[in-house]
Amino acid sequence: MSTQSQQPKLRQPIVVVLGHVDHGKTSLLDKIRSTAVAAKEAGGITQHIGASIVPADVIEKLAEPLRKLIPIKLSIPGLLFIDTPGHELFSNLRKRGGSVADFAILVVDVTKGFQNQTYESLDLLRSRKVPFLVAANKIDRIPGWTSYPDEPFIISYERQSEEAKRNLEEVIYGKIVLSLSEQGFSADLFTRIKDFTKTVAVVPVSAKTGEGIPDLLAVLAGLTQQYLKKRLQYAEGPAKGSILEVKEIPGLGTVVDAIIYDGVIKEGDTIVLNGKNGPIITTVRSLLMPAPLSDMRAKGVKFVSVPEVQAAAGVRIAASGLDDALAGSSLYVATSPDEAKEIAEKLRGEVKELIFKGDNV
Numbered sequence: 001m002s003t004q005s006q007q008p009k010l011r012q013p014i015v016v017v018l019g020h021v022d023h024g025k026t027s028l029l030d031k032i033r034s035t036a037v038a039a040k041e042a043g044g045i046t047q048h049i050g051a052s053i054v055p056a057d058v059i060e061k062l063a064e065p066l067r068k069l070i071p072i073k074l075s076i077p078g079l080l081f082i083d084t085p086g087h088e089l090f091s092n093l094r095k096r097g098g099s100v101a102d103f104a105i106l107v108v109d110v111t112k113g114f115q116n117q118t119y120e121s122l123d124l125l126r127s128r129k130v131p132f133l134v135a136a137n138k139i140d141r142i143p144g145w146t147s148y149p150d151e152p153f154i155i156s157y158e159r160q161s162e163e164a165k166r167n168l169e170e171v172i173y174g175k176i177v178l179s180l181s182e183q184g185f186s187a188d189l190f191t192r193i194k195d196f197t198k199t200v201a202v203v204p205v206s207a208k209t210g211e212g213i214p215d216l217l218a219v220l221a222g223l224t225q226q227y228l229k230k231r232l233q234y235a236e237g238p239a240k241g242s243i244l245e246v247k248e249i250p251g252l253g254t255v256v257d258a259i260i261y262d263g264v265i266k267e268g269d270t271i272v273l274n275g276k277n278g279p280i281i282t283t284v285r286s287l288l289m290p291a292p293l294s295d296m297r298a299k300g301v302k303f304v305s306v307p308e309v310q311a312a313a314g315v316r317i318a319a320s321g322l323d324d325a326l327a328g329s330s331l332y333v334a335t336s337p338d339e340a341k342e343i344a345e346k347l348r349g350e351v352k353e354l355i356f357k358g359d360n361v
């Protein structure tokens with residue numbers, strides 16, 4: 001008889017990136033992906049539809065120099081990043097009482113501090129109850145800063161002149177921590193935080209030089225696996241998800257791109273989601289994923305059909321009757337016709353909210 005206690009299986013936390021325009025959201029996501037790809041002997045990244053997964057062994061490898069500060073034995077299988085940053089896709093990740101996103105990175109340009117969309121992002125995160133950390137970006141532009149590309153922040157910081165350290169502290173505390181405190185959040189540099197449940201972590205990074213990316217990944221992984229364990233427990237049952245985008249694809253008709261946050265979805269499954277004219281009940285014709293090694297930003301991405309997908313994942317679903325599907329709708333796999341009808345009834349209430357959101361009309 002095994003004496004080993006059964007640890008519940010955890011899925012990848014779903015991470016979104018928000019912040020003011022030009023503060024470096026896209027650059028940060030690109031840098032995270034390219035850093036992970038460069039660590040490819042450890043597995044690189046896995047490309048999904050609308051999302052990328054950085055596997056746990058890559059995070060452990062990148063965070064190796066931080067061992068003393070952040071325990072790097074991970075129980076999560078990795079982190080799933082939603083590829084498109086900003087408000088709009090985030091609003092499509094809604095679920096009852098909150099968000100499909102488990103955690104957020106609020107990007108703030110250290111040379112600018114909080115601006116309009118930083119405050120808007122903060123309000124959104126607050127209203128959807130999504131925990132977050134702040135990536136204090138563009139530290140390479142701090143006066144006197146010497147860049148050490150791709151190094152952890154902790155190591156780069158130690159090598160800086162007293163003047164550069166002072167200038168960094170000035171922007172972190174004089175701008176970012178202050179603005180957060182005015183908004184009712186206690187925050188600190190991540191290296192100085194004792195209780196992460198009470199204090200928002202500020203992680204200095206440069207999306208240009210890659211400094212701080214290892215720290216950012218380690219803090220994200222550490223925080224999510226420690227504090228969101230219950231939420232991340234993976235159920236083997238029917239999938240639950242959220243529709244990120246509805247697209248017209250020549251040859252396939254209307255498809256939906258969905259983020260699956262729980263369970264399993266298979267070819268032939270009955271799915272229920274919202275449409276402009278009420279709930280849609282249909283059957284999954286095929287599940288499409290990017291072919292391995294295809295670059296999502298290059299033209300002519302190849303897709304492969306897969307028999308099933310498990311959470312957390314981004315997947316394209318082809319099925320008939322999706323013409324009216326609504327971005328932002330919940331998506332459920334139903335295991336019987338009665339259950340499909342029950343779910344459809346529950347989804348009815350969601351429709352109005354989605355239609356009046358603006359981008360679906």
Ligand code: GDP
Nearest residue numbers: 020021022023024025026027137138206207208
């Ligand atoms: P977004 O609008 O928030 O997605 O911002 P982008 O990622 O498009 O970045 C806006 C501009 O800032 C671009 O010109 C980037 O090259 C630049 N940028 C982003 N991150 C950094 C950084 O860490 N350091 C420096 N010096 N420039 C950056």
